Amino acid sequence: MNTTISENQSLVLIVDDEPFIRAQLRLSLQREGYRTVEAENGREALTLFQQLQPDIVLLDAIMPDLDGFDCCTQLQSLENGPSTPVLMITGLEDQESVDRAFEVGAVDYVTKPIHWPVLRQRVKRLIQQSHLQQKLEAANKELQRLVTIDDLTQVANRRRFEEYCAQEWQRMARNQLPLSLILCDVDFFKAYNDTYGHRAGDRCLQLVAKAIQQTVNRPGDVVARYGGEEFAVILPTTYADGAIHIAARICEAVRQLTIPHHTSQANTCVTVSAGVATEIPVPSSDFQEIIDAADRALYQAKTKGRDRYQQYVKQLSSPVYILNSQHRVV
Known part of the structure; x- marks a missing residue:
């Protein structure tokens, strides 16, 4: 292996x-300002690719042990493999070999003996195209993030909530697993805004959103601003007891912020009410069912005094669990 390192230059893996x-390729490419790293076989190339993440791979088609075609196939399964251009270098010009090179993931090829001006131009073009594609993908990812994030609170917005809730509802229906939903509402928020002003109200919502987000730890769980002073927490593969536990932690986390709210009728600080619903979705059913259930539970939590959570139950005779402002479960 031979490497030449300099800052802010594209790295070419020569195989x-x-x-x-290899020496000819290295000298030609270094004259153009590229960094180079060399592998003498396909297996070494795979190792170096994972370690160094080159900008392009120049890959000989015919090699012992692991040839260029098989090496290219395996490169596609590695991190960043599909987005890294592979230029196949081959002494084979038959149609079958050319077709196979493209089938295994190469984006272009040159034949031996190498025509050096052609090689340099193709390397330059492929690297430029690859970098442009990476910039476009990053921009698209950022755009997608922006259209699904609530500007004020930086949690998911209503659009993302509905998309994700529908997606997880259908996934849970296919697998017959539970989906839980918590709807939270900041207690007496209009009175808070009237007393402290809208700037303080915005800051309050930001702090509440952060407290809820920090309470929800699993990567698949999503916190969203449902609207106004309402937040929603989607909990895939979560049974009722787990959702109740999280709802209790959310209520406590917001209470622990100790944001003064002297016009609240529930507490002297900002609190939330929460409605909890859990369903194992029926195939072909609508995710609106669990939203309606959580909303009804939230309404019950409010009518019972706020600063508490309430589990939705389908039968009025079923037990209801409530966390009140004295921190008791009754």
Whole structure:
């Protein structure tokens, strides 16, 4: 292995079992300002690719043990493999070999003996195209993030909530697993705004959103601003007892913020009410069912005094669990 390192230059991985060809490629590319790293076989190339994440791979088609075609196939399964251009270098010009090179993931090829001006231009073009594609993908990802994030609170917005809730509802229906939903509402928020002003109200919502987000730890759980002073927490593969536990923690986390709210009729600080619903979805059913259930539970929590959570139950005779402002479960 031979490496030449300099800052802010594209890295080219040269893979060829012939030392003379590798040396020619290295010198030609270094004259153009590229960094280079060399592998003498396909297996070494795979290791170096994972370690160094090159900008392009120049890959000899015919090598012992693991040839260029099989190496290219395996490169596609590695991190960043599909987005890294592979330029196949081959002494084979038959249609079958050319077709196979593209089938295994190469984006272009040159034949031996190498025409050096052609090689340099293709390397330059492929690297430019790859970098442009990476910039476009990053921009699209950021745009997608922006259209699904609530500007004020930086949690998911209503659009993202509905998309994700529908997605997880259908996934839970296919697998017959539970989906839980918590709807939270900041208690007496209009009175808070009237007393402290809208700027303080915005700051309050930001702090509440952060407290809820920090309470929900699993990657698959999503916290969203449902609207106004309402937040929603989607909990896939979560049974009722787990959702109740999280709802209790959310109520406590917001209470522990100790944001003064002297016009609240529930507490002297900002609190939330929460409605909890859990369903194992029926195939072809509508996710609106669990939203309606959580909303009804939230309404019950409010009518019972706020600063508490309430589990939705389908039968009025079923037990209801409530956390009141004295921190008791009754």
